[in-house]
Amino acid sequence: MPGSSAPRVNSLALLILPSALLFALFFFLPIGLMAVMSVLTGNPVVMPNVAFTTKHYARMGNDSYYLEVISTTLRIGLWTTLVALVIGYPLAHWMARIKSRTGHALLLMAVLAPMLTGIVVRTFAWMTLLSDKGVINQILISLGLIARPLQLMYNEAGIIIGLVHIYVPFMVLTLTGVIGRIDERLEQAAENLGASPWRAFLEVTLPLSLPGILAGSLLVFALAISAYVTPILLGGFQIMTLPILIYQQISANFNVGFAAALGMVLLVISLSLVIAYNHVLGLVSGQRELQ
Amino acid sequence: MSAAIEIAGVSKVYDGGVRAVDTVAMDIRPGEFFSLLGPSGCGKTTTLRMIAGFDTPSSGEIRLDGADITHVPAHKRDMAMVFQNYALFPHRTVAENVAFGLRMRKVDKATIAAKVKAALAMVELAGMEDRRPAQLSGGQQQRVALARAIVISPRVLLCDEPLGALDKKLRQQMQFELKQLQKNLGVTLVFVTHDQEEALAMSDRIAVMNAGRVEQVGTPVEIYDQPRTRFVADFIGDTNIFRGQCVTMDQGTGIAVGNSLALALPRPVAAAQGEVVSVALRPEKITIAAADQSETRSSGTSARGTVESTNFLGGAVLYRIVLDGGQRVLAQQPNSGAGPLHTPGQAVALGWRPADLVILED
Ligand SMILES: Nc1ncnc2c1ncn2[C@@H]1O[C@H](COP(=O)(O)OP(=O)(O)OP(=O)(O)O)[C@@H](O)[C@H]1O
Numbered sequence: 001m002p003g004s005s006a007p008r009v010n011s012l013a014l015l016i017l018p019s020a021l022l023f024a025l026f027f028f029l030p031i032g033l034m035a036v037m038s039v040l041t042g043n044p045v046v047m048p049n050v051a052f053t054t055k056h057y058a059r060m061g062n063d064s065y066y067l068e069v070i071s072t073t074l075r076i077g078l079w080t081t082l083v084a085l086v087i088g089y090p091l092a093h094w095m096a097r098i099k100s101r102t103g104h105a106l107l108l109m110a111v112l113a114p115m116l117t118g119i120v121v122r123t124f125a126w127m128t129l130l131s132d133k134g135v136i137n138q139i140l141i142s143l144g145l146i147a148r149p150l151q152l153m154y155n156e157a158g159i160i161i162g163l164v165h166i167y168v169p170f171m172v173l174t175l176t177g178v179i180g181r182i183d184e185r186l187e188q189a190a191e192n193l194g195a196s197p198w199r200a201f202l203e204v205t206l207p208l209s210l211p212g213i214l215a216g217s218l219l220v221f222a223l224a225i226s227a228y229v230t231p232i233l234l235g236g237f238q239i240m241t242l243p244i245l246i247y248q249q250i251s252a253n254f255n256v257g258f259a260a261a262l263g264m265v266l267l268v269i270s271l272s273l274v275i276a277y278n279h280v281l282g283l284v285s286g287q288r289e290l291q
Numbered sequence: 292m293s294a295a296i297e298i299a300g301v302s303k304v305y306d307g308g309v310r311a312v313d314t315v316a317m318d319i320r321p322g323e324f325f326s327l328l329g330p331s332g333c334g335k336t337t338t339l340r341m342i343a344g345f346d347t348p349s350s351g352e353i354r355l356d357g358a359d360i361t362h363v364p365a366h367k368r369d370m371a372m373v374f375q376n377y378a379l380f381p382h383r384t385v386a387e388n389v390a391f392g393l394r395m396r397k398v399d400k401a402t403i404a405a406k407v408k409a410a411l412a413m414v415e416l417a418g419m420e421d422r423r424p425a426q427l428s429g430g431q432q433q434r435v436a437l438a439r440a441i442v443i444s445p446r447v448l449l450c451d452e453p454l455g456a457l458d459k460k461l462r463q464q465m466q467f468e469l470k471q472l473q474k475n476l477g478v479t480l481v482f483v484t485h486d487q488e489e490a491l492a493m494s495d496r497i498a499v500m501n502a503g504r505v506e507q508v509g510t511p512v513e514i515y516d517q518p519r520t521r522f523v524a525d526f527i528g529d530t531n532i533f534r535g536q537c538v539t540m541d542q543g544t545g546i547a548v549g550n551s552l553a554l555a556l557p558r559p560v561a562a563a564q565g566e567v568v569s570v571a572l573r574p575e576k577i578t579i580a581a582a583d584q585s586e587t588r589s590s591g592t593s594a595r596g597t598v599e600s601t602n603f604l605g606g607a608v609l610y611r612i613v614l615d616g617g618q619r620v621l622a623q624q625p626n627s628g629a630g631p632l633h634t635p636g637q638a639v640a641l642g643w644r645p646a647d648l649v650i651l652e653d
Pocket residue numbers: 305306307309310311329330331332333334335336337338485
């Protein structure tokens with residue numbers, strides 16, 4: 001019978017349809033549009049005769065200013081990630097291993113509480129701390145430690161401080177999950193065999209938490225290179241990053257094509273990081289795939 | 292080079308007030324196979340962890356060859372532990388796992404290689420050097436854990452239910468091998484188990500624990516034949532426990548259980564007339580005969596009853612018998628082939644020697 005041999009659609013598969021549609025509509029469509037815009041001479045909706053072009057990308061490659069912006073963005077991203085990791089790892093380790101429930105709750109609250117305040121508010125708070133007439137400089141001057149105010153903001157350092165503060169919780173939460181799943185008895189076994197607590201950490205916990213380190217770093221890096229508000233406020237337009245540049249191209253220069261090309265650069269950086277992450281993870285955990 | 296361990300009045304109270312270990316005292320002799328035996332949650336692991344140095348006693352002292360080590364950190368104790376879940380390093384190969392302790396002791400590479408090879412050969416895992424723990428069966432992992440512990444020639448070997456996850460056959464084989472190994476190395480071994488057969492079969496001495504306390508320390512024979520408390524008698528093997536009031540009988544002191552059963556005691560007790568005393572009687576110490584032909588057979592106490600059920604165990608037969616007074620009794624007979632089995636419903640006479648009764652503390 002012809003009807004019975006037709007492939008039957010698994011009715012459960014239909015359940016993912018709404019989310020698949022939503023995903024396509026709000027994720028792939030905009031990205032696809034952006035990719036298309038980045039290789040067109042103009043906006044096809046208002047200009048009927050647009051043509052294919054690579055000029056937006058060529059412009060980036062030819063002008064050292066744009067390469068400078070890209071490298072500044074990456075540098076800020078790397079430093080933010082590194083500092084967030086150095087601050088976040090001990091915190092995460094503490095949180096994952098703390099015995100008392102109250103202690104754990106308090107730590108979790110301390111990590112999450114800043115996230116309840118808006119980014120703008122937190123950035124302004126940093127400005128009152130870091131500016132020339134800010135709390136830190138005033139204290140240092142009144143103590144006689146410095147004569148003139150230190151340049152703490154309107155530079156990359158200021159941006160990195162602000163970004164670390166905002167993104168450290170992401171690092172901590174990612175790491176806590178991974179470290180918490182490492183059996184404490186592995187460290188004890190190492191100590192039992194003669195390793196000092198520090199050595200046991202280096203030999204056992206650190207390598208086993210590598211997936212968490214990678215995931216947390218990836219997350220923080222991707223968030224940091226696409227941050228907009230903090231680099232503007234703490235950089236005071238002295239420091240140009242990709243997101244700021246993209247915004248300028250759209251709002252001031254109305255150059256949507258170039259903005260789209262810049263956006264594609266940001267996207268490709270993040271994407272290649274994700275691919276590299278999966279690759280590295282495969283290498284470090286390939287040995288453990290049977291677990 | 293094996294060491295003596297003294298545990299002197301050690302208690303461990305966890306936050307929240309759980310008294311996991313309660314004034315435990317025991318002396319473990321050098322080169323001894325010493326078992327901690329008790330039901331789940333009685334504090335065996337906690338005791339072992341305090342010996343290893345992962346937990347600090349709330350009070351009391353732990354001494355190694357007379358030296359107080361209560362506050363010595365774990366990595367300076369020169370003990371090796373086989374964890375209940377093996378705790379092998381998942382990111383390291385078998386050889387690297389075994390080499391770990393030697394590496395921490397800064398042994399040179401050539402010696403490490405030789406010792407690792409010898410240790411793996413000893414646990415019959417030669418050729419598995421480059422596998423990861425996840426690529427091994429449970430029994431093989433357990434042997435890696437053992438090799439990792441013995442390769443450093445520790446003064447004390449601590450094992451937390453190391454055979455728990457194995458099937459019966461492998462378990463028996465490993466019991467034998469572990470015992471051999473311990474004898475050959477002459478190492479002091481503290482062995483945690485909740486399996487009484489395992490403890491009886493392997494140990495030089497056993498400490499029976501209950502609810503954080505040590506109920507009795509003794510050789511397997513002492514523990515089995517002369518249990519000191521009701522708990523020990525009940526926990527080790529099958530046993531019949533009778534509780535009754537102290538009375539004076541023709542043969543001396545005895546206890547009256549219910550209205551129709553009186554048991555003569557093997558020795559006088561401190562208890563006054565009328566006080567309640569418990570005694571234990573092992574099922575295999577009871578003789579059974581068909582009711583009509585018995586009477587004169589045993590010199591000791593006897594009782595009459597009816598067979599309730601007959602369990603054929605192969606090497607032995609286990610009878611559940613209801614005495615005329617209503618008490619239930621287990622009796623075990625070797626399957627000697629002399630005569631047919633007693634069948635349920637049959638009237639039987641039971642006999643035992645008063646010397647086989649063990650007077651228990653509550
Ligand atoms: N970290 C802890 N905090 C609070 N209570 C604990 C802790 N560890 C163990 N306990 C309690 O202490 C008691 C003894 O635990 P322990 O692990 O020593 O038992 P065990 O004899 O090894 O049992 P098992 O045979 O099940 O392994 C238990 O009641 C347990 O709930």
